[in-house]
Amino acid sequence: MTIRCAIFLCLVLSGCVSSRIEQSRDIVTGIESDEAMVILGRASYNERETKASFTECIEAELSGGSGAIRLIPQDKFKDDLYPWFEPRTAPTSASELGRLFTEPGVRARIDEAKIRYLAWIDGDTLTTNKGGSMSCTLTTFGGGCFGMSYWEQDASYQASIWDVNELTTAGKISADASGTSYIAGLVIPIPIIARPGNAACKGLANQLRDFILGGS
Amino acid sequence: MSVKSSLRGYFEMGGLTLECRLFGLASLIRVAILKVWSESFVIWVKHKGLSKMLLPFLMALTQSSCTNMVLVEGSLPTPLVEKIPARLGVYYSEEFKSYQYKENLPQFGAYEIDLGNQNLKFFRNLSGALFAEVLEIDSPELTSEQRSVLDAVFIPRIVEYGFLVPAMSTLSFHEVSIKYEIQLKDRYGKNLGRWSFVGYGKAEASRFGSGEAVGEATMLAIRDGGARIATEVAPAMATALKEAGIWQEKGLAK
Numbered sequence: 001m002t003i004r005c006a007i008f009l010c011l012v013l014s015g016c017v018s019s020r021i022e023q024s025r026d027i028v029t030g031i032e033s034d035e036a037m038v039i040l041g042r043a044s045y046n047e048r049e050t051k052a053s054f055t056e057c058i059e060a061e062l063s064g065g066s067g068a069i070r071l072i073p074q075d076k077f078k079d080d081l082y083p084w085f086e087p088r089t090a091p092t093s094a095s096e097l098g099r100l101f102t103e104p105g106v107r108a109r110i111d112e113a114k115i116r117y118l119a120w121i122d123g124d125t126l127t128t129n130k131g132g133s134m135s136c137t138l139t140t141f142g143g144g145c146f147g148m149s150y151w152e153q154d155a156s157y158q159a160s161i162w163d164v165n166e167l168t169t170a171g172k173i174s175a176d177a178s179g180t181s182y183i184a185g186l187v188i189p190i191p192i193i194a195r196p197g198n199a200a201c202k203g204l205a206n207q208l209r210d211f212i213l214g215g216s
Numbered sequence: 217m218s219v220k221s222s223l224r225g226y227f228e229m230g231g232l233t234l235e236c237r238l239f240g241l242a243s244l245i246r247v248a249i250l251k252v253w254s255e256s257f258v259i260w261v262k263h264k265g266l267s268k269m270l271l272p273f274l275m276a277l278t279q280s281s282c283t284n285m286v287l288v289e290g291s292l293p294t295p296l297v298e299k300i301p302a303r304l305g306v307y308y309s310e311e312f313k314s315y316q317y318k319e320n321l322p323q324f325g326a327y328e329i330d331l332g333n334q335n336l337k338f339f340r341n342l343s344g345a346l347f348a349e350v351l352e353i354d355s356p357e358l359t360s361e362q363r364s365v366l367d368a369v370f371i372p373r374i375v376e377y378g379f380l381v382p383a384m385s386t387l388s389f390h391e392v393s394i395k396y397e398i399q400l401k402d403r404y405g406k407n408l409g410r411w412s413f414v415g416y417g418k419a420e421a422s423r424f425g426s427g428e429a430v431g432e433a434t435m436l437a438i439r440d441g442g443a444r445i446a447t448e449v450a451p452a453m454a455t456a457l458k459e460a461g462i463w464q465e466k467g468l469a470k
Contacts, residue, residue: 082293083443
């Protein structure tokens with residue numbers, strides 16, 4: 001009964017999210033069972049940066065279920081290839097991989113781990129609009145919240161997939177999701193939360209899996 | 217209720233430690249909670265008839281506990297770079313080995329960041345990967361015995377450390393910058409070069425508590441500094457050693 005109630009509440013209190021996934025393919029793809037892929041969050045020195053929680057979500061989606069892909073954890077990959085995949089030094093295009101592979105030990109380390117694809121995830125979830133008001137009061141006789149507030153979030157991410165064998169971009173996938181969350185204060189605050197970041201993660205991960213396994 | 221259990225209750229419930237982790241909004245909440253909490257405590261102490269002598273001590277004990285002790289930890293990767301064929305003495309000053317940074321931010325509490333230990337481990341790993349042979353030395357001036365086995369001396373130094381919390385920078389990240397200076401001397405103490413650069417790191421505010429986020433950003437700043445040494449400073453050091461005739465093309469003969 002408790003579980004049913006929890007599921008019911010989750011369904012009722014989840015905000016609506018609309019999402020769109022697009023893909024462009026440059027070459028035929030495929031992956032052997034012993035080959036691996038690395039999901040890398042594009043880091044920068046400005047405000048916008050792909051958060052680790054998003055790449056971890058993609059990793060969790062891709063490494064589980066049917067059609068699981070062998071993944072090398074991002075932190076391990078960066079440590080093994082330090083200092084060549086740090087925010088300051090990471091290649092910004094597949095064509096730069098050739099230059100990077102001339103550095104001693106880099107090619108050998110990637111071959112040793114049987115890494116076939118690098119997927120760079122770039123993007124962020126932003127709050128684009130917010131409004132309303134809610135106030136909460138707490139006294140010795142009790143308390144409560146009244147009013148309503150909302151916020152709109154837009155999650156926009158792009159995955160650029162590099163084929164390490166071919167030293168070229170295999171293709172790109174973009175995921176956009178947006179949704180509005182509400183908190184209504186009717187004595188107790190009732191949140192109705194939309195999770196566009198989660199929707200973008202699931203959409204991007206599923207498309208990425210199809211892209212890698214899908215072939216032409 | 218005994219005195220002991222009441223005090224423990226306050227710590228756990230009032231959670232000065234927990235409050236310290238809340239930023240921005242928390243400064244107001246903290247002040248409010250502390251005010252109510254302090255007043256309640258005074259009433260409670262009076263009610264229980266405890267000596268007023270204890271009160272200032274207890275108040276000082278509880279209200280000064282809002283310090284973020286930042287622990288810096290993380291992986292210590294070995295750089296994948298070509299070794300410079302030279303034998304280097306590496307001098308780490310005491311200040312470098314035990315570098316600590318303390319700052320009291322009026323609205324956000326005090327921070328004590330102990331980065332010396334992790335920074336030292338990182339540099340030991342780094343220098344071992346950069347040069348063909350490395351010997352840690354106790355003084356930047358070489359003894360005659362050391363001169364016979366070492367080609368040059370590598371001296372790293374932390375010039376400056378700084379950090380920003382989200383409420384100060386308006387960004388959603390905790391940010392850290394560490395200004396390093398690397399000095400290279402030949403075995404006789406002649407300066408071969410000096411390089412200054414900044415390592416930068418940032419960590420998500422929502423992902424870690426404030427202290428943890430500063431620790432994570434500090435580790436990333438050390439890592440970024442190491443990347444700059446490996447990719448920018450090391451080639452310049454190699455050139456300086458070459459120009460000074462300290463470059464052993466055919467390996468290191470004993």
